[in-house]
Amino acid sequence: MAGLMAGFGHYTHAIVRGIPASLATEALRTSQAEVDLDKARGEHDAYVQVLRTRLGLEVVELPADEALPDCVFVEDAAVVCGDTALITRPGAESRRGETEAMKEALKDLKMNIVEITDENATLDGGDVLFTGREFFVGLSKRTNQRGAEILADAFKDYAVSTVPVLEGLHLKSFCSMGGPGLIVIGSSDHAQKALKIMQQMSDHRYDKLTVPDDLAANCIYMNLPNKGHVLLHCTTEEFPESVKVFEKLKDHMLIPVSNLEKVKLDGALTCCSVLINKKKPDN
């Protein structure tokens, strides 16, 4: 009997999506870097491989859609917590179509689907940080107040606090959860400021793990049977100093995952999957 807020980091399923060829040229980006499509695809395959083979999750792989160059970043299309999945309304208009396939996939997984019908609301999953006890929603270029309100309505059990995102694309561009009650945070000013706000808004106490690089602060935490604490984080190649910090986590199974190409498109590790905990039917 899973009570309220039990089992943070427990996942059974992951939804991912393929990389369309249009990614290299048409996907949205804040920098002007060139993206090597093949490298990006290789990276993504490795990522999916870790989820499926190494961690044993049931991976649902949605086919890429050439019309949706950013579709690989599935995180922005849905927020899943418990049995409820909120289908978002992405802030970037070119990405709105991404939610369709996601919705179908989540329906197939028998999730309770909540959709945003309000035309004034925008919400990117990348702005939503779920700590296991509450939500923080970054108010960014992609997410507005109304979107956050709808999220709060969808997950009534939890407090939903808003955090202004002053720099960077999403809230999770500089932070993520590194374990129950552990926030991994970048060391830039705006990241630290955001953390302060989160701490002030919360009734709970969080530990923090500060990494030198903001982008490295985006990692994936899971708590899996027979594996315990698992952390997917950046590689030494990308952020050597930050990796040293992660390596201090003695209780975690640390899995470095390369993200060199996708990061050029502001894609972080969490962006490329939607993680779901589906309880066994008879329990």
Place this chain on the structure above:
Amino acid sequence: MATEASSETEVKENTEESSAQPDQSEKATQETQEVLNTEGEDKEKGKVKEKEGKEGKGISRYLPTWLKKQKSLSQTSPTKETPPTEEPTSKETEGEEVSAPEVNGHAEEAEEKEEVKSEPVKEKEEESNSNGSADTEPAKEEKVEESVQTTPEEKKETTKEDQVAEEKKEQEQETQAEADVQEGDGQISIFQSPLRLVRKPKMKVVVCRVTLLDGTNFSCEVEKRAKGQYLFFKVCEHLNLLEKDYFGLTYKDTHDEKCWLDPMKEIKRQIRSNNWQFSFNVKFYPPDPSLLTEDITRYLLCLQLRDDVASGRLPCSFVTHALLGSYTLQAEFGDYEPDQPRPLDFISQQTFAPNQNKEMEEKILELHKSHKGMTPAQADIQFLENAKKLSMYGVDLHRAKDSEGVDIMLGVCANGLLVYKDRLRINRFAWPKILKISYKRNNFYIKIRPGETEQFESTVGFKLQNHRSAKRLWKVCVENHSFFRLNTPEPPTKARFLTLGSKFRYSGRTQAQTRLASSLIDRPAPSFERTSSKRISRSLDGAPVISITEAGRDTTENGHDPHLELQSDSKSQLRVHGDNIYVRHSNLMLEDHDKTQEEVLKHQASISQLKRSFMEAPPPSPPQPSQWEKRLTSSPASTIRVQQQQVSLEEEIASVLLSRHAGAPCSTPELTLEAAVTTCSAATSQPLEPLLLSTPPTFSSTEVCVPQTEATPADSAVSDTKEPEKLPVVKTEMVTISDTFAAQKTEIATKEVPIVHTETKTITYEAAQLDGSADGEPGVLMTAQTITSESLCTTTTTHITKTLKGGLSETRIEKRIVITGDCDIDHDQALAQAIKEAKEQHPDMSVTRVVVHKETELAEEED
């Protein structure tokens, strides 16, 4: 504007009521009877005005002139009482109908007001007359003695005057207030059977209706001038609830807003509308319900939360609705039985969620199956474990606007103040961050402690709907802060004659105190009936305990360990716990500044002086451990105890000594106690009243002459407990009267003369010792423990000692109860209550000594 008027009257208190009291009750008697006779037939009469006039004239000669003046405006026919009409205007007056007829006070007050207010009152008065005639009031008055028929009209008339006077007062407030539409449910014409009323012919009694958490109603009679706590205690007694500090009574004010009944104030003064209708509710939601001592407390908390959830006040997801609902089913019906249709009926009758549907009900049933084997108490615990995690658990929301006029909600909770915009939390001020809370008009302010990098404290202001709501929010903040953050409540401002800010302070126990107090509960878990299912909850003896809490709560059930010593051990652990949580006490100043800066400054000096002089007196509690130690070792079992008196303005200090001797169980402790209490009240009540010092003597110091209690050596004769009526009660009495000039000879521009006349008096009642332990044999002190707790108006210091003497272990609990309060506190009542509580907590012990030390402030009431 309106709001100011109301606050003004709030502060005002009637000083003359008391003197007018006795005759009124008789009048009421008359009136009641009349009404009872005539109510029925006069149902349709809408216009009684003309008749009023006629009948009134005849009587007018009996009345003093000032009354006549009023009367011309306000007569009502003595015989033609109309039932309350449904017309909207009657709403306002409905309220006053039942108000106690305090002739002098109210009439004068009304007159005063007339002068002060520029508003013409004539029209209103007329209106009120017609409405006033719609009087159900007397119906609620008790005591109908058919035979006593002395000049009924006169009495009637006088009563009417009072009512009208009150009406006028009320009406002024009302008309000034925004025309809120109020439900016309003001009248609860309860006809008391005349048979029941003959008992106390002098007391005016009203019937209060309290809606309990299970939806049932509890009616009880209270004296009209009873304070909130009296009714609250009655309700708790009815519910068999000991951990009462988490709860409170609410009433709907004239604007249909839910307000907490202040235990320290007269009910009548708070409810305003004469609607003696209340609800029993959870006031402070314990952040960790598993730390509650008794199952019955948890059950009541569950009931409140079920309602919170079903009404949508506590929002939660579909799954959580279903989960909570399934625990409710388990608690009410026990294990799921496929062939038993009852839960199915129950489930659709019951509201689990605001938008309950078939799907949810099915989910509830499905989850219910998985709770097999869970006892009701365990199901309650599970329910609470889940409910407490909900983000809105225990958050009291208040509508407001921020400085830019944006609609927000302010949520007061255990941790601090939360700011919401729609569902989103947009800010949060934890109690330690808040330096000061205040309100002015309809603004509510919090002063924020400067952050690490900031230099200055900042003030954040919010706009409330009106002054009333600002004040209500402020009060709730004061109470929540005190309850959850402080170890002991802040004392209310003692200098009552200087009206700076509100005198309001949280008067109950803090959470830390109530945890301590409830850890002392030593009774078998009471059985209670679960109303919705009629399921009886028994104590969990022998039931499998499933461990649920992460806290790893010590599951030693209260009432199961027969030895108090053990209890105290687990207690100390608890105490440490409490301290750990609540030591970080912020220096929160709680004041509402409705004064200008100059006024504040003007009074500042005098206040601090006054404070100092009052504070010079040693604090009332707790007693120094060293002293205890000494006393105990020297005469552990002796009956002679010197009650060391503290100097303060406390009115009554009672110390109740309970003792239990292992191996000598007391068979009739109840009676022993009874005896002590009765004697006590008889002795204390009389000699005090006639004393009134009319000439204010000037003194230059605040010292109050304090006597040392004369303790009497008790009869050392061994008396058998089986003959309680023969228990000798030794009584000593000592009365000292002293006057104190509390304030220095400053040029304070207050018209009030701050003279405090104090009368001090000590009475000791001693039951003869049950054993012959007065032999002075010193015994070995095993354990000693002192616990202080505070409740509504009492501070209780409990000292538990265990001594070993000649192979017999003896546990002695000495409680020192300091009862503080206004003069119209019912001391005997409070004392009796204190003793009763002590008894309830230790049913297997007997009261062996009661020392009453009474210190009465004889100063003229100036407010």
